[in-house]
Amino acid sequence: MALxxxxxxxxxxxxxxxxxxxxxxxxxxxxxxxxxxxxVSAMGDTTDxxxxxxxxxxxxxxxAREMDMLLSAGERISMALLAIAIQELGVPAKSYTxxxxxxxxxxxxGRARLLDVQPGRVRSTLDEGTVAIVAGFQGISTGDDITxxxxxxxxxxxxxxxxxxxxxxxxxxxxxxxxxxxxPRIVHNARQITRITIEETLEMAAHxxxxxxxxxxxxxxxxxxxxxxxxxxxxxxxxxxxxxxxLTEDTMEEPIISGVxxxxxxxxxxxVGIPDVPGAAASVIGAxxxxxxxxxxxxxxxxxxxxxxxxxxxxxxxxxxxDAVAAVRALQATMGFDDVLYTSHIGKxxxxxxxxxxxxxxxxxxxxxxxxxxxxxxxxxxxxxxISVICDQADVENAVRVVHTAFGLDAxxxxxxxxxxxx
Amino acid sequence: MALxxxxxxxxxxxxxxxxxxxxxxxxxxxxxxxxxxxxVSAMGDTTDxxxxxxxxxxxxxxxAREMDMLLSAGERISMALLAIAIQELGVPAKSYTxxxxxxxxxxxxGRARLLDVQPGRVRSTLDEGTVAIVAGFQGISTGDDITxxxxxxxxxxxxxxxxxxxxxxxxxxxxxxxxxxxxPRIVHNARQITRITIEETLEMAAHxxxxxxxxxxxxxxxxxxxxxxxxxxxxxxxxxxxxxxxLTEDTMEEPIISGVxxxxxxxxxxxVGIPDVPGAAASVIGAxxxxxxxxxxxxxxxxxxxxxxxxxxxxxxxxxxxDAVAAVRALQATMGFDDVLYTSHIGKxxxxxxxxxxxxxxxxxxxxxxxxxxxxxxxxxxxxxxISVICDQADVENAVRVVHTAFGLDAxxxxxxxxxxxx
Numbered sequence: 001m002a003l004x005x006x007x008x009x010x011x012x013x014x015x016x017x018x019x020x021x022x023x024x025x026x027x028x029x030x031x032x033x034x035x036x037x038x039x040v041s042a043m044g045d046t047t048d049x050x051x052x053x054x055x056x057x058x059x060x061x062x063x064a065r066e067m068d069m070l071l072s073a074g075e076r077i078s079m080a081l082l083a084i085a086i087q088e089l090g091v092p093a094k095s096y097t098x099x100x101x102x103x104x105x106x107x108x109x110g111r112a113r114l115l116d117v118q119p120g121r122v123r124s125t126l127d128e129g130t131v132a133i134v135a136g137f138q139g140i141s142t143g144d145d146i147t148x149x150x151x152x153x154x155x156x157x158x159x160x161x162x163x164x165x166x167x168x169x170x171x172x173x174x175x176x177x178x179x180x181x182x183x184p185r186i187v188h189n190a191r192q193i194t195r196i197t198i199e200e201t202l203e204m205a206a207h208x209x210x211x212x213x214x215x216x217x218x219x220x221x222x223x224x225x226x227x228x229x230x231x232x233x234x235x236x237x238x239x240x241x242x243x244x245x246x247l248t249e250d251t252m253e254e255p256i257i258s259g260v261x262x263x264x265x266x267x268x269x270x271x272v273g274i275p276d277v278p279g280a281a282a283s284v285i286g287a288x289x290x291x292x293x294x295x296x297x298x299x300x301x302x303x304x305x306x307x308x309x310x311x312x313x314x315x316x317x318x319x320x321x322x323d324a325v326a327a328v329r330a331l332q333a334t335m336g337f338d339d340v341l342y343t344s345h346i347g348k349x350x351x352x353x354x355x356x357x358x359x360x361x362x363x364x365x366x367x368x369x370x371x372x373x374x375x376x377x378x379x380x381x382x383x384x385x386x387i388s389v390i391c392d393q394a395d396v397e398n399a400v401r402v403v404h405t406a407f408g409l410d411a412x413x414x415x416x417x418x419x420x421x422x423x
Numbered sequence: 424m425a426l427x428x429x430x431x432x433x434x435x436x437x438x439x440x441x442x443x444x445x446x447x448x449x450x451x452x453x454x455x456x457x458x459x460x461x462x463v464s465a466m467g468d469t470t471d472x473x474x475x476x477x478x479x480x481x482x483x484x485x486x487a488r489e490m491d492m493l494l495s496a497g498e499r500i501s502m503a504l505l506a507i508a509i510q511e512l513g514v515p516a517k518s519y520t521x522x523x524x525x526x527x528x529x530x531x532x533g534r535a536r537l538l539d540v541q542p543g544r545v546r547s548t549l550d551e552g553t554v555a556i557v558a559g560f561q562g563i564s565t566g567d568d569i570t571x572x573x574x575x576x577x578x579x580x581x582x583x584x585x586x587x588x589x590x591x592x593x594x595x596x597x598x599x600x601x602x603x604x605x606x607p608r609i610v611h612n613a614r615q616i617t618r619i620t621i622e623e624t625l626e627m628a629a630h631x632x633x634x635x636x637x638x639x640x641x642x643x644x645x646x647x648x649x650x651x652x653x654x655x656x657x658x659x660x661x662x663x664x665x666x667x668x669x670l671t672e673d674t675m676e677e678p679i680i681s682g683v684x685x686x687x688x689x690x691x692x693x694x695v696g697i698p699d700v701p702g703a704a705a706s707v708i709g710a711x712x713x714x715x716x717x718x719x720x721x722x723x724x725x726x727x728x729x730x731x732x733x734x735x736x737x738x739x740x741x742x743x744x745x746d747a748v749a750a751v752r753a754l755q756a757t758m759g760f761d762d763v764l765y766t767s768h769i770g771k772x773x774x775x776x777x778x779x780x781x782x783x784x785x786x787x788x789x790x791x792x793x794x795x796x797x798x799x800x801x802x803x804x805x806x807x808x809x810i811s812v813i814c815d816q817a818d819v820e821n822a823v824r825v826v827h828t829a830f831g832l833d834a835x836x837x838x839x840x841x842x843x844x845x846x
Contacts (some may be wrong), residue, residue, distance in 0.1 A: 016479035050500065056439035057504055058511040066510070069518050070503035073496040077473065080493035081480055087489070088481040095492050100567065121567075144523065144544075 002168040003126065004029060007039040007136065007158035011175050012232040013078050014044035022173075022232065023085035026131060030091050035126040037165060038133045039158040040082055042074025050074060064109035068138075068148045072098070075135035083133050093131040096121060099146070101132075102164075103139035103157065111150035112139060114219075117164035126165070134161060152213025159216045163223035170225050172212065173232035178239030179204065179211055181259040181409040186397050190404065191411040193258060198227075198243040200258045200352050203386040207350035208263030217241075256355030256362065257407045262400050263348045264393055266296060267321040268378075270313040271328050273338030283335060284312050284328060291327040293320040296348075297381040297390065309337070313379060315390060318344050346378065347396030350388040351403060357384050369406035375399045425591040426549065427452060430462040430559065430581035434598050435655040436501050437467035445596075445655065446508035449554060453514050458549040460588060461556045462581040463505055465497025473497060487532035491561075491571045495521070498558035498577075506556050516554040519544060522569070524555075525587075526562035526580065534573035535562060540587035549588070557584060575636025582639045586646035593648050595635065596655035601662030602627065602634055604682040604832040609820050613827065614834040616681060621666040623681045623775050624650075626809040630773035631686030640664075679778030679785065680830045685823050686771045687816055689719060690744040691801075693736040694751050696761030706758060707735050707751060714750040716743045720771075720804040720813065732760075736802060738813060741767050769801070770819030773811040774826060780807050792829035798822045 006026060013019050022040075030036045050070050054062055079095040086093035102118030125132040136154025141147045149156055155172060162170035179201070180190040198221045205214040211229060220227050221243060230238025269288075274280045281300050288295060296315040316324045321342060328340045349370075356362040366387055370377060375398070379390035391399060404410060429449060436442050445463075453459045473493050477485055502518040509516035525541030548555040559577025564570045572579055578595060585593035602624070603613040621644045628637040634652060643650050644666060653661025692711075697703045704723050711718060719738040739747045744765060751763045772793075779785040789810055793800060798821070802813035814822060827833060 016476060019480055053439060053500075053504055054507055057442055057508045062507050063510050066503045066506040066516075066518060069506070069520075070500060073499040073503075076496040076499065077476075077493060080489045080496075081476055083489040083492070084477055084485050085480045087486050093489075095489060097492075097569075146520075 001033045001035065003035040003037075003165060005037045005039060005158050005162040005165065005167045005170045006173065007154060007171065008041065008173045008232060009154060010041040010044050010047070012173055013040060013082065016081075019043075019078075019081055019085050023082060023089055025232070026082075026086055026093075027089040027091045030131055035129075036131045037122055037126060037161060037167070038082065038131060039136045039154060039161060040075065040078050040133060041136045041154040042071070043078045043081075046074040046077065047071060065145055068109045069146050071148055072135070072138045072146050075138055079133045079135050083131075086131055086133075091131060092129065093133060094125050095133040096125075096135070098135050098138035098157070099140035101134040101161065103134075103160070105139035105141050105147045105149070107141040107143050107145065107147070109145070109147055112141065112147035114139060114149070114156065114160050115142065117160050119161060119164050122161070123165060152215050155213045155216035156219055159219045159223070159225050159227070162225045163219070167225070169228050170220070171228045171230060172216075173230060174211055175231065175233065176211060177231045177234065177236055178229045179209065179241075179259070181257075182400050182404045183209075183262065186262070187260075187401050187404045187410075188414045189411045191409055193239045194237070195240050195242060196258050197354050198241055199385060200354055201227075201241050203350065203352040203383065204259055204261050207348065207352070207386065207388055208261035209259070255353065256359050257351060257353035257409065259352055260400050260404050260407070260409070261350045261352065262396050263350075264346075264396060265318050266315045266346055266348055266390075267318045267324075267342060267344040268313055268315050268346045268390065269321070269324050269328060270311055270341040271331075271337050271339075272311050272341060273309045274312060275336055276308050276310050280310070280335065281312055283331060285314065287327045287331055288314070288316075288324050291323050293324045293327065297379055297388065299379045299381075315346065315348070315379070345393045346390050347393040347399075348388055348390050349396060349399050349403065350386055351407070352386045354385050356387070363387055365406060366403060369402050370399055373398060373402040375402075424456045424458065426458040426460075426588060428460045428462060428581050428585040428588065428590045428593040429596065430577060430594065431464065431596045431655060432577060433464040433467050433470070435596055436463060436505065439504075442466075442501075442504055442508050446505060446512055448596075448655070449505075449509055449516075450512040450514040453554055458552075459554045460545055460549060460584060460590070461505065461554060462559045462577060462584060463498065463501050463556060464559045464577040465494070466501045466504075469497040469500065470494060488568055491532045491535075492569050494571055495558070495561045495569050498561055502556045502558050506554075509554055509556075514554060515552065516556060517548050518556040519548075519558070521558050521561035521580070522563035524557040524584065526557075526583070528562035528564050528570045528572070530564040530566050530568065530570070532564075532568070532570055535564065535570035537562060537572070537579065537583050538565065540583050542584060542587045545584070546588060575638050578636045578639030579642055582642045582646070582648050582650070585648045586642070590648070592651050593643070594651045594653060595639075596653060597634055598654065598656065599634060600654045600657065600659055601652045602632065602664075602682070605823050605827045606632075606685065609685070610683075610824050610827045610833075611837045612834045614832055616662045617660070618663050618665060619681050620777050621650075621664055622808055623777055624664050626773065626775040626806065627682055627684050630771065630775070630809065630811055631684035632682070678776065679782050680774060680776035680832065682775055683823050683827050683830070683832070684773045684775065685819050686773075687769075687819060688741055689738045689769055689771055689813075690741045690747075690765060690767040691736055691738050691769045691813065692744070692747050692751060693734055693764040694754075694760050694762075695734050695764060696732045697735060698759055699731050699733050703733070703758065704735055706754060708737065710750045710754055711737070711739075711747050714746050716747045716750065720802055720811065722802045722804075738769065738771070738802070768816045769813050770816040770822075771811055771813050772819060772822050772826065773809055774830070775809045777808050779810070786810055788829060789826060792825050793822055796821060796825040798825075
């Protein structure tokens with residue numbers, strides 16, 4: 001008998017019939033003798049409908065505390081309906097709000113961080129053989145106000161609950177069969193990954209793969225929660241994400257490369273002609289960080305024409321471009337550099353694989369394959385298990401396909417991509 | 424500076440523009456220097472929409488705990504939106520769930536009773552000059568589960584909150600201008616009541632007046648909460664309901680009669696030919712009560728044709744008719760009576776007025792006016808301040824008009840009846 005946490009996102013519970021399908025799956029797992037805790041998001045369009053109402057009432061900025069109160073109604077509806085659907089199948093089920101499930105957060109409305117999980121009621125419910133359904137995305141703050149966890153919040157709720165319950169596995173149900181060696185919409189013969197380490201998953205999530213939210217993966221890694229990412233529309237095995245074991249050095253066992261990800265949501269800022277004095281880079285990057293901008297990659301290089309100045313480039317989420325440019329622009333006069341350039345026409349390609357650490361030819365092979373495809377590399381950054389390059393946005397999709405083929409990741413058949421509802 | 428509780432029902436918050444109108448009213452009261460707590464119901468159709476979803480998932484009986492979880496989302500949405508709307512007007516506002524507002528109930532899901540109200544957070548919020556918005560209709564049980572209070576629940580929340588906060592007045596906003604001397608849809612020149620005692624209000628609510636829920640009126644009487652029933656669509660003074668003072672004997676000050684109510688939602692059960700032995704009535708009524716049926720009026724009279732048997736008739740809510748008949752039918756063989764008759768074609772007219780206790784001619788005048796209109800009286804029951812008669816349902820509307828005129832209640836002008844939305 002296993003203890004499972006099953007997480008279903010909004011696209012798995014769009015309407016009553018989808019809700020019944022999820023209930024069937026939960027009931028089947030319960031009937032196998034498992035203790036089942038379910039984390040569920042708001043139904044399909046609920047959040048958008050509530051936001052729409054709020055915008056009708058206040059077109060501008062809205063009080064964050066009240067927006068959390070408003071949006072948290074969405075999970076309350078879906079979890080109660082799911083409990084009703086499961087009970088309709090003869091399986092006992094009870095729903096719990098974030099507060100009732102012991103999801104204690106800080107007071108940052110709209111993007112609260114979990115501080116503590118005390119799932120005593122959930123555990124008692126599981127122990128009595130009842131399915132426990134927990135509202136994803138929400139918690140209660142140290143000030144006893146309702147909070148929401150922000151983007152990817154339901155995944156985080158599921159992983160945190162699994163950690164607190166010491167669950168055997170946290171199953172993340174989504175609308176694809178699992179993680180792929182590349183985005184199947186771009187690489188039609190991308191291959192589904194059956195097993196992957198949490199470290200590789202973290203790199204993939206951080207560098208463009210959209211199936212799992214980075215925050216939930218970080219949580220899973222920290223608390224060694226095994227994940228199983230799978231489709232809510234089929235019974236196929238998905239991707240098992242392995243945690244808590246040393247990365248193997250034996251490349252016969254693991255593939256060198258797990259996948260190729262890409263990201264076109266970044267922008268690039270360049271400060272041109274910075275006088276080459278100690279601390280210049282620190283000043284620029286420090287000012288940007290202080291403006292609350294998340295910096296992705298940084299490259300500094302001496303100007304070829306004038307050895308006494310250098311350029312600093314860094315990438316950032318596109319939405320934060322204006323803030324980043326403003327922060328750098330504010331330094332221009334005092335630091336005496338020439339100009340600040342900005343472009344959002346960049347793309348990032350990342351090659352991720354635990355095997356590359358013992359295989360020094362990976363970088364060379366990557367650059368060769370990009371060169372042969374005529375892709376110009378603007379920036380490079382690496383980790384132990386990842387190489388990322390920045391190129392022109394127009395080149396990214398072709399680059400992903402070329403690299404995917406070069407590293408032997410192509411499957412013989414085309415990947416199946418599921419639609420949203422109706423399957 | 425007064426402390427007010429303002430209660431708005433679902434018909435006052437049907438959409439974003441209605442929500443803004445309510446916000447204007449709350450903000451205006453706050454700007455007058457009042458401490459304002461608001462109790463709000465779910466928006467217009469929300470509850471029906473949620474019930475519809477639940478019915479799609481489980482057509483039959485549904486788990487009461489989960490239905491409460493589901494329906495309580497409705498107030499969460501309306502109270503958060505109202506808080507946003509009030510803040511949009513520059514007035515600070517915070518919303519609180521039933522649990523956060525300290526509404527502790529028993530564990531009877533769907534019809535929970537309030538056990539205790541501990542509005543500490545609401546009080547602090549008011550003390551800091553912020554409007555506190557509280558979800559009507561809901562609470563948290565002694566087992567820490569979400570409960571709903573059943574019919575009229577939001578009125579009860581408002582009155583209970585007003586009692587716990589020792590509010591100066593509890594304003595109940597509705598879609599009419601207040602209480603009337605009769606239903607204005609039937610008596611077109613019914614007069615709005617400006618002042619009335621809580622005891623009279625209780626009798627009116629218990630005998631057909633639909634503006635206030637009996638349960639909330641009982642609560643207001645018990646905890647001496649002054650009520651002001653008024654329209655959310657106009658600024659006119661409504662009906663002030665007076666509590667905590669002795670009923671005056673001075674009929675010069677108070678009108679003898681406050682109003683005429685009617686009720687066509689009742690059925691009548693008659694057990695025919697009951698052997699006239701001691702305890703017969705107790706057996707019949709006891710069996711009906713044990714079946715959970717609410718008994719309204721009871722009449723027993725010796726049969727005219729046969730002095731050794733009698734008939735017992737009683738009225739009950741129509742919905743409980745089948746249960747009542749079954750309970751009486753079960754006694755027929757052992758008690759040896761002739762038959763059980765049932766009709767739902769009855770109507771009840773009630774005349775309510777604190778002045779009638781010192782005015783013995785009221786009953787005679789009532790019966791005379793009914794006789795002159797050709798209305799046949801089937802049953803009579805009285806209290807200190809009320810006389811009710813049962814007649815044929817087809818006669819009720821005419822009877823109400825005749826009695827209204829006979830007691831001099833007609834106004835010179837027609838009453839204004841507001842529609843639901845859009846005003």
